[in-house]
Amino acid sequence: MEPVRVDVATPSRPYVITLGDGVLGHLTQLLDDVKAPARRFVVSSPTVWRFHGQRFAKATKAEPIIVPDGERYKQMPTVMKVYDALIKANAERSSTLITFGGGVIGDLAGYAAATYLRGIALVHVPTTLLAQVDSSIGGKVGVNHPLGKNLIGAFYQPHAVVADPSVLGTLPRREFRAGLYEVIKYGVTSSPTLFERVAKEHRAIFNREPEVLTSIIAEACRIKANVVTKDEKESGLRRILNFGHTAGHALESVTKYRRFRHGEAVGYGMLVAAELAVARGAMKESDRKALANLVASLGPLPPIGDISLKEVLDAMKHDKKMIAGRLHFVLPTGIGSWAIVDDVTEKEMKKALSRLGLKK
Numbered sequence: 001m002e003p004v005r006v007d008v009a010t011p012s013r014p015y016v017i018t019l020g021d022g023v024l025g026h027l028t029q030l031l032d033d034v035k036a037p038a039r040r041f042v043v044s045s046p047t048v049w050r051f052h053g054q055r056f057a058k059a060t061k062a063e064p065i066i067v068p069d070g071e072r073y074k075q076m077p078t079v080m081k082v083y084d085a086l087i088k089a090n091a092e093r094s095s096t097l098i099t100f101g102g103g104v105i106g107d108l109a110g111y112a113a114a115t116y117l118r119g120i121a122l123v124h125v126p127t128t129l130l131a132q133v134d135s136s137i138g139g140k141v142g143v144n145h146p147l148g149k150n151l152i153g154a155f156y157q158p159h160a161v162v163a164d165p166s167v168l169g170t171l172p173r174r175e176f177r178a179g180l181y182e183v184i185k186y187g188v189t190s191s192p193t194l195f196e197r198v199a200k201e202h203r204a205i206f207n208r209e210p211e212v213l214t215s216i217i218a219e220a221c222r223i224k225a226n227v228v229t230k231d232e233k234e235s236g237l238r239r240i241l242n243f244g245h246t247a248g249h250a251l252e253s254v255t256k257y258r259r260f261r262h263g264e265a266v267g268y269g270m271l272v273a274a275e276l277a278v279a280r281g282a283m284k285e286s287d288r289k290a291l292a293n294l295v296a297s298l299g300p301l302p303p304i305g306d307i308s309l310k311e312v313l314d315a316m317k318h319d320k321k322m323i324a325g326r327l328h329f330v331l332p333t334g335i336g337s338w339a340i341v342d343d344v345t346e347k348e349m350k351k352a353l354s355r356l357g358l359k360k
Ligand SMILES: NC(=O)c1ccc[n+]([C@@H]2O[C@H](COP(=O)([O-])OP(=O)(O)OC[C@H]3O[C@@H](n4cnc5c(N)ncnc54)[C@H](O)[C@@H]3O)[C@@H](O)[C@H]2O)c1
Pocket: 045, 047, 048, 051, 069, 070, 071, 074, 101, 102, 103, 104, 105, 107, 127, 128, 129, 130, 131, 134, 135, 136, 137, 138, 139, 140, 141, 150, 167, 168, 169, 170, 171, 172, 175, 178, 262
């Protein structure tokens, strides 16, 4: 199967996502094609390197820079470790840093690339479904601060993204599912076809059949690429990528980022948004049901019955997506259509959250 190429044409840098079963085998060629400087460093995690490091043998001669990749390591001290290794290796301005891992590695090593010597070339080689369909595209890099998630960061577009679905074979099932909620997100906002494919091709997707995965991931990449091309720095359209994320982030934060994988919280968040939309008469109940069924079909989500509704509401009020004191909320208006509203009342939100089963 020929690799799929998806163009990302952000104003600050146009680049290509190359996607396909086995594309990692052509990494050196792909790096040469985009003129990525020849001194190439790779940042990866122990887990990813153990499973797939051998595939990098030809792409870089330098020792890999291995750093831990749990969410709690997405912090400045880990970025420091990357700087240390680059400085020790005398990495110059004309070097390339390749991130090889999930969203945590991509975000933190991408931030190191954006800031080391005021910026060296960056290439993402994402290894989780979430990173392949979401975090490697669009140029957001950064780390968490002990006082809050993703508070430190930059927009820094890569030279290329190379995504090989065959590496997803080793991904734990729960991580795989976490990425699928984001795929559903793209379906609800932008593509009824993608939405239906996740439902119909459920079996092939879970069997991780490379052809099916490649085309599903490609469709998700096209949607994200289109959005970030039109709105690189999140002043308008890019906000639709936050569908399901307002309540999702609040759920993650009140459970201290321990209970949910990010995508799972987004799974709940989409359901909250759909409840709200139906209550306003903006979405058909049958569409909400279709979404609820699809989310449920991926498997059980962690329980929420013990989470206080009030705490979730409070967390939402602190969301950094507040603009001038108003929460900009992505409302689904059908499968494949949306509206951004800024007049959601506390009462409406309470009702939607309680329908989901949060503790009153
Ligand atoms: N930059 C953005 O636009 C953007 C968008 C969405 C999410 N994010 C960020 O992405 C992060 C989450 O990323 P994630 O979900 O990929 O999590 P992750 O990077 O923590 O990876 C999840 C787990 O999977 C393991 N893993 C990775 N690839 C594997 C493979 N091929 N086989 C087996 N195990 C593998 C990792 O070791 C880790 O334990 C969050 O920090 C989030 O803020 C960023």
